[in-house]
Amino acid sequence: MDTHKTEITQQLYKYMLANSVKEEDALLQKIRHASQQTDGAQLLITKEQVQFLQMLIRISGTQEILEIGTFTGYSAVAFVQALPKTGHVTTIDRINKFPEVQKLWAPVLSQITPIVRPAIEVMPELIDDRRNFDLIFIDADKGNYLNYVNYGYNLIPKGGLIIIDNVFMLGGVATDSERPRYVNMRHFNQSIYNDERFDISIIPIGDGMTLLRKK
Numbered sequence: 001m002d003t004h005k006t007e008i009t010q011q012l013y014k015y016m017l018a019n020s021v022k023e024e025d026a027l028l029q030k031i032r033h034a035s036q037q038t039d040g041a042q043l044l045i046t047k048e049q050v051q052f053l054q055m056l057i058r059i060s061g062t063q064e065i066l067e068i069g070t071f072t073g074y075s076a077v078a079f080v081q082a083l084p085k086t087g088h089v090t091t092i093d094r095i096n097k098f099p100e101v102q103k104l105w106a107p108v109l110s111q112i113t114p115i116v117r118p119a120i121e122v123m124p125e126l127i128d129d130r131r132n133f134d135l136i137f138i139d140a141d142k143g144n145y146l147n148y149v150n151y152g153y154n155l156i157p158k159g160g161l162i163i164i165d166n167v168f169m170l171g172g173v174a175t176d177s178e179r180p181r182y183v184n185m186r187h188f189n190q191s192i193y194n195d196e197r198f199d200i201s202i203i204p205i206g207d208g209m210t211l212l213r214k215k
C-alpha cells in the first residue's frame with residue numbers, strides 16, 4: 001500500500017492550521033471557553049474540523065442534520081451557523097450535564113432540537129417516524145458506532161452523508177496495542193471499509209474523521 005505523499009509531521013500540521021484556521025466567531029468562542037471549564041474540555045471537535053464541516057454543509061446544500069453526541073453543543077451550534085435559516089440540527093445526548101453552557105445557544109435555539117436520551121433508543125424511533133437527514137455526525141460512545149451507522153443508513157437519502165469522529169483514537173488504531181478501545185475501533189474501521197453501501201474517505205484532521213456517502 002502506498003504511504004502518504006507528504007508526511008504529516010506536527011510541524012506541518014501546525015503550518016496547515018496557521019494557514020487555514022480562521023478566528024472563531026464570538027458565539028463559538030464563548031461556548032468553547034465555557035466548555036473548557038467543564039471536566040470534558042478535550043471532547044470538543046477542533047477548529048479545523050469545524051471549518052471543514054461547515055464547508056461541507058455549505059457546499060452540499062444540507063438542510064437537516066442529526067448529531068449523536070451533543071456535549072455542550074459546540075459542534076451543534078457550529079453546524080447551525082453553516083445552515084440556511086430554514087436548516088435544522090437535531091442533537092442527541094444521553095445526559096445534559098452542562099445546562100448552563102447550553103444557555104449560550106440562545107441566538108440559534110430555534111434551529112436546534114436537543115434530545116436527552118441514549119441514541120441507541122432514539123435512532124430506531126426516528127426511523128419509525130420516517131425522519132430524514134442530509135447529514136449525520138457521530139461523536140459519542142465508540143462501542144455503538146457500527147449500530148449508529150446502520151441506523152443512520154435508514155435515516156439518509158441516497159447521496160446523504162454520515163461523518164464519524166475519532167476514528168484514529170489518537171493514533172492507537174495504527175499500533176500493535178490490544179487495548180479493547182483500539183481493537184474495537186479497528187474492527188469498526190475495517191467493517192465500514194468493507195461496507196459496499198457507502199463511498200468512503202478518511203480525513204486526517206483532528207482525531208480522524210470518516211466520511212461515508214450513501215450510494
Ligand SMILES: C[S@@+](CC[C@H](N)C(=O)[O-])C[C@H]1O[C@@H](n2cnc3c(N)ncnc32)[C@H](O)[C@@H]1O
Binds near residue numbers: 043070095119140141
Ligand atoms: C465527544 S462528546 C461530543 C462533543 C460534541 N460533538 C462537540 O464537539 O461539541 C461525546 C458525547 O457523547 C455522549 N454520549 C455518550 N454515550 C452516549 C449514548 N449512548 N447516547 C447518546 N450520547 C452519548 C456523551 O455524554 C458526550 O457528551
